[in-house]
Amino acid sequence: MAQAGRRWQRSLFPWLREWGLRQCETDPCVFTAQRTVDGVVQKLVVGCYVDDLFTLYAQDGPGSLYADFTTALAERWNVEDEGPVSDLLNVDITRDADSILLRQESYIAQLVSTFLPD
Numbered sequence: 640m641a642q643a644g645r646r647w648q649r650s651l652f653p654w655l656r657e658w659g660l661r662q663c664e665t666d667p668c669v670f671t672a673q674r675t676v677d678g679v680v681q682k683l684v685v686g687c688y689v690d691d692l693f694t695l696y697a698q699d700g701p702g703s704l705y706a707d708f709t710t711a712l713a714e715r716w717n718v719e720d721e722g723p724v725s726d727l728l729n730v731d732i733t734r735d736a737d738s739i740l741l742r743q744e745s746y747i748a749q750l751v752s753t754f755l756p757d
Contacts, residue, residue: 647690658711660685674704683708692718693727 660670696705
């Protein structure tokens with residue numbers, strides 16, 4: 640079972656590249672795509688961690704890059720959209736209308752208890 644993530648990547652990564660995403664040179668688990676629709680540049684960033692995908696996008700309506708990507712992904716694999724992310728790799732994520740806040744409070748608390756016990 641330890642190799643399940645690696646097997647998933649061997650299947651997923653070629654598919655992502657064939658779909659038109661570019662693999663990041665500095666982090667091979669990050670892919671990007673961009674296209675212009677009605678004069679609007681749409682960008683998509685896909686991060687892969689073991690068997691989870693994290694997507695960043697601004698437009699999500701019908702015909703958007705994100706909608707086309709998730710449709711194609713669902714046609715290829717049995718995937719589930721778990722909705723807006725609230726934490727990723729021990730980073731808490733909070734969104735409001737014009738900002739995104741990233742916090743690592745639980746990680747910092749763990750470090751404090753480990754290295755600065757009462």
